[in-house]
Every structure is written in C-alpha cells, then in structure tokens.
Amino acid sequence: MSDVLEFRLVLRDVSPLIWRRVHVRPTMTLAEVHEVILVLMEWSDDFLHRFLLHGRTYRVWRPHAPEGQDARSVTLADLQLCAGEVVRYEYNLLVPWTVNLRLKTVLPERRGRTYPYLVAGQRAAPPEDLRGVGEYLERRHWHELHPPFHALKDLATAVQRRLAGEADTDNSALDEALERVSMYVQYTSTQLNISKLRQALLALPQEAQE
Known part of the structure; x- marks a missing residue:
C-alpha cells in the first residue's frame, strides 16, 4: 500500500478560520492540487493562480499568468516537504486570496478509498470575485x-x-x-457540506486504491 499526505488548508487573514483537512496522494501534480482547492473552496477557476515555495513559483500557463515553473510537471513528492512545512497558494492575483497548505502528516492509504479525500472542514469560502x-x-x-x-x-x-x-x-x-x-x-454558518464537497472531488480524475 502507498502513503497519502494529510494537508490542512487555511484561508489567510480571516477569523474565525476557514479551513479544510484533506488527504491526497504524493503523486498528485500541483496543477491537480489547484483543481482540488477550487472544489474545496467552491471557486470557478475564472482567475489566475500560483503556488509559492522556497522562492519558487509554480502555475498552470494561460495568458497573463505569472512567470514560473509548469505546475503540471511538478508533483507533491517532488517538493520533498517535511511535516509542518507550508506551501502558499494564491488565487485571483489582483486580490489575492491566499490559502496556506500545511503538511500535517503522512498516512497509509485506506483500502477502497478514493483520493483526494476531504476529511473535515468549517465555513464556506468567500465568493471569489470580491475585492479581498x-x-x-x-x-x-x-x-x-x-x-x-x-x-x-x-x-x-x-x-x-x-x-x-x-x-x-x-x-x-x-x-x-x-x-x-x-x-x-x-x-x-460554521457548518460545511462535507458530503457535497466529497462528491465534487469524486468528479475529478483520480484512481481508486486497489
């Protein structure tokens, strides 16, 4: 059996916290992580985004996208993260919304579960088109x-x-x-429709554990 990574996602500068706890495979690319974040925050991908780590920028290319490495060619495993380390994700770069992805731990896959998998979370994310x-x-x-x-x-x-x-x-x-x-x-509301978001994650390309 392979391992999965547990991340805690927190939207910065907002209190009470808007957060998600999610399990993903280390083979997932940053471009795929971007898709997961969009689902978890219920955002539409109408705006530019980027990942920031150790002075490097990663993004999926599109017109007017920031300079950086192609997120489609970099996996979470490639980042060689340690427990407690944070990857910063920015969305709608004119604002931007900033989500901290903190690696909490590494766990064994659960047989029969599909990944990515939302474990828990609280509060809906802000509408993406607000001015911050x-x-x-x-x-x-x-x-x-x-x-x-x-x-x-x-x-x-x-x-x-x-x-x-x-x-x-x-x-x-x-x-x-x-x-x-x-x-x-x-x-x-402090509540989050976990079941709805799990179903949305199932619509993303993924591979069930054997």
Missing part, C-alpha cells in the same frame, strides 16, 4: 447584524400558500427571499 478579505469581512459583519427574518417569513408564507394550493405565478419575491437566506448562511 476586507470586503468579505464587511459583508459577513453586515449579515451577522441583519438576520433574514423577513425573508424567512416570506418563505414560510410561500410554503403555506403552496400547501393550500394557492400557487403564485410570480416567483420573483420567493427567489429574492431564497437568495437572501442563502447569502446569510454562506457568510455566517
């Missing part, structure tokens, strides 16, 4: 001060009308209420 941590914290603070009580009331009323057979032809108000509640949950 400052805007994210301002929006989170606003949502914390303004729970969506009216939106919840609108949703309850809509459900009651549906159950009574009084379906509305105009769903715009309902859509607005759902969006308001969804944004509140995204910015304030």
